[in-house]
Amino acid sequence: MQRVTQKSIGWSLQAVVALVFTLIVLAISAALIGFNHQQLTTLTLRDAEGDFQRIAGNVRNELAGSLRIAGSVLDTATLTIDPELPPEQLATTLTLVLKDLEKVLPAAMGIFVGRPDGTHVVTQLIDDAKPPEISTDLKDGVYAFMIVEPSPDGQMVRWIVADQDGREVRRIAPQPTAFDPRKRPWYGFGLASPGTVLTPPYRFGNVPEAGITLAREARQKPGVVFGVDMTLASLDQFLDRLRFPPELELLVFDASGALIAHPHGNSYRMIRQADQENRLLTVDDLKSPLLSGMYKVFQEAPGQQERNASFTVNGERYFGRTEKVGDGFDNLFISLAVPYDTMMGPAEQIRLSLLVISGGSVIFALLIVLLASRHLALPLRRATGDIRRIMKFEFGQTQPAQSHVIEVQELSRAIDTLELALRNFMRYVPAALVRRIIGRTFSSELGGKRQPVTLLFTDVAGFTTMAEGLDPEQVMSKTSRYFSEVGAELVRSGATIDKYIGDSIMAFWNAPEEREDHVALACLGALRASRRLDHLNAEFITEGGAPMPTRFGLHTGEAVVGNVGSVDRINYTALGHTVNMASRLEKLNKRYGTAILVSEAVREATKDQYVFRYVDKTVPDGAHQPIAVYELLGALDPDEPELKAPADRLETLPAWEQARSSYDSGDWRGACSKLDELAAIAPGDRLFQVYLQRCHANLQPSQAE
Known part of the structure; x- marks a missing residue:
């Protein structure tokens, strides 16, 4: 079963914490700066409006004062x-x-x-x-x-x-x-x-x-x-004195647009067009975009007593105010305008200062967050590394996370539990199978598929007799020690241990991980396990206990490999004739006194890598057709010197081939002669005794004749 996953962009915890905190700080700073700027803008506009009203009031008072003085003099003159x-x-x-x-x-x-x-x-x-x-x-x-x-x-x-x-x-x-x-x-x-x-x-x-x-x-x-x-020339001078800052523009005009006063009114009145036409100089005569813009603001709402307005001239924004002079000058209007940049300069300076302060605060806070998030992320990185090692089945290398954060402590304990559970899980389930389960390449559905596999069965000779002489605890301890040694070598050779059956082991190769050299690996595993048992049995004898001689059976062929069981408990195993044949080959060892019996299929697949000795062509229990069986003696690999075939077996191998040739041709006397010689050289080799008995049995009818 394949699991379809969609790749997504990954973010480190440290980056996420720093980013989120930065966004929060930036949002708060932006809100505060925006609010302060809005308030400063409102206050600045209010102050500008107040300044404009004050200037307009000064102009009004200047004109009214002049009228009072002139009126008093006029009243006196008309009387005197x-x-x-x-x-x-x-x-x-x-x-x-x-x-x-x-x-x-x-x-x-x-x-x-x-x-x-x-x-x-x-x-x-x-x-x-x-x-x-x-x-x-x-x-x-x-x-x-x-x-x-x-x-x-x-x-x-x-x-x-x-x-x-x-x-x-x-x-x-x-x-x-x-x-x-x-x-x-x-x-x-x-x-x-x-x-x-x-x-x-x-x-x-x-x-x-x-x-x-x-x-x-x-x-x-x-x-x-x-x-x-x-x-009105003196009013020009008065307006000039009121002009602060210098960017402030002041203008007095009447409803028709005639220029009444301006800080530079004298120079403006030098325009001769009005002289030639015998009329007052108008605002539009001045050819000033700003002054025309100020008058245009008045024209857009001529009936209003006073009005604030924003307008743009040549791409520059201005804030202005126009109001009626009053006090006898109802036809006169004063207009004021100041560039937004000038008016908002202090506010902009304050906002810039706030931006600098906020920026510095964000950077300082970000450094603190980076340190804090690193302190938080470091144990998580270690935990991630531990989980990664556990997923690779590298146990015993986890480091407890040193953190005061409760969640991190709980995660550390969970990782310890995970390692313990997975390690124990691998004791019950083959490691290769566990890897595929973890890697999500293994289906847990019931059923299997037909594929080539190599099966191995083992059995301990005389186990029942040995177990009767020991306490159950001793049997359990000794058996576990035995399985640990044999199983380790089989797994090292790529085997999937299916199950432990009493004192027997069932293992197979090429499933779940497929290998083209699975037959050779099975032979290698059997030889390694056999040699390892030689050392282990020597230890048992030294300790005063009985050895555990083991017989191996190997066969290769097609079998159905998959999940067998029920919905609540399944077993990954192999089923079929190949499995049964491997088990029967293991039992044949007892007949021939051999340690590792393999089928002809195994021998044909690996004859260039291992040394075999022909044993017999027989019909195993439960089979219908005779098959040739061979004894696996050793490996030809120079890198594995301990797996070489025993010297005594190699010495007798040529003579055995001669004896077998005579036996197959029906030369019973010649076969008996060769077998007698072999039995004398290797009295402990039961195979020679089996064939010698067969030769004698075949000679007796001939002698009777």
Whole structure:
């Protein structure tokens, strides 16, 4: 019966323990690192959101503070300044107010009065953004007075440039202008509201600047509007101061996308496209992917008061926030954005540190596990080696596992039990059969197969008489000693000992392990056992006991070999005529006084390796046809000197062949003569006596005639 097995990948216990522990540690470390990273990310985003709200609040407070200051000054001006003063005197008065205002409000660019008759008086600071009517080579010019008055030919404008103290530096002659204060947004807003009004950001008419205007109708003169122009350039500077870290991007824009403020707003406003089209610079005019992306986030949800969003620009991820400025600037929005890598840098550093620490911990723990698993696996390896040796039937070499692990101790005891059981099992079952059972190449099903085998039977001459003179214990001891010696030699020669029958042994070759030289091995086993018994009997005699002379019978042929018995107990044996013939050959030894009788089939198979002596052609008990039988005298192998044929037998062998030839030809007298000579040379050889008796019996009828 063949057992089909499927090969699978094997893993050592040490590797499995180390791998499982490593996976567990890695899983726990990964979970902790993931949880920490998630918490750090959440905290970082929360901190970033808080920073964004703080920055937005600072911008809101900056604008609101500027409005409060400008509103207070405007309220005072509408109460204290007479708008009906002559334009130049009114401009000088406004200069004093602007001079004080710019100290506390750098964003204030100018202060003005607009009358219902179209007169417009403006006092403004001149710096980088000079009106185009004023020459750029003025070194001492600080203030510019713009005076617009109606005339029969239409609106006329004249410019006066003053120094720090208000003294005139240059005067520019009047010239026509299309400027009419009554058409400006602030004028209509001022008249429509009882209080101070704030215009949306717009482009100033006399300078290429964007800004806002705070306007209020005069309290003493209806129809007259006072106003303060505030540029957004100072808000750029304020945003620049709030820009930390440097990667942080800030932007203020209105709902239409017009650029209101940016840390680099001055340089952005150098774009001439807006100047040429007389409009505010838009975010998209800046050609900045990041700023356009920030504005796009606003466009995706324009109605929200505030919104956090993540977006990607040129493959880099950003976290941003957009919210309404409020406090009178409901049309303005502030947007902030920072790269994820910058924002998450500390968190990433912490995660990297955790990874390094976890990695070191895993390596350290792995070393400990490897040592522990090696300490655990070492006794198991020894146990595996012991089991492997036991499976090879190498007994007596097991080493008890030294371990404090209970399971390992139990395994060690189980291995000891296994060795004891298998060793004893082999005492009851042939070793070759046990090997095949262990190797799963032996079927335990009842039945057998026909195959060539060589059978051997032994029997102790005079055993019954010897046993009657001994106690049962002595018989058991002596018999066991005898079987140990004979059985050892038979097994050494490849025999399968079938059974011990009283004082007899049944053994066979070529099953279960098949050997082409099984006949020669059987002869070898018989000779070895016979020689071993010579030594053993010498020991018995020395000890004062009786020897145990043994007779052997060998025959080869086909037999049925397999399992015989019942479902609960079986015996691996050989059955058939060949078996019976070997047993009968053993019994024939008693007739001829021989020790090892073999059949002609055995002799023909091994005549080149062993020395045989023809014995007789006879019909064994229970047989129907006569067969030739031979006595096995010895081996021709020079490596086995103890197995050589005895010298006395070799000396008589030629004469015996002559005597046998005379006997076979019917020359009874010649045969008797030769046999008489042989009997004289070897008086103890019973074969000669048997044939001598036959010759005399054949001579008597001849003499009677």
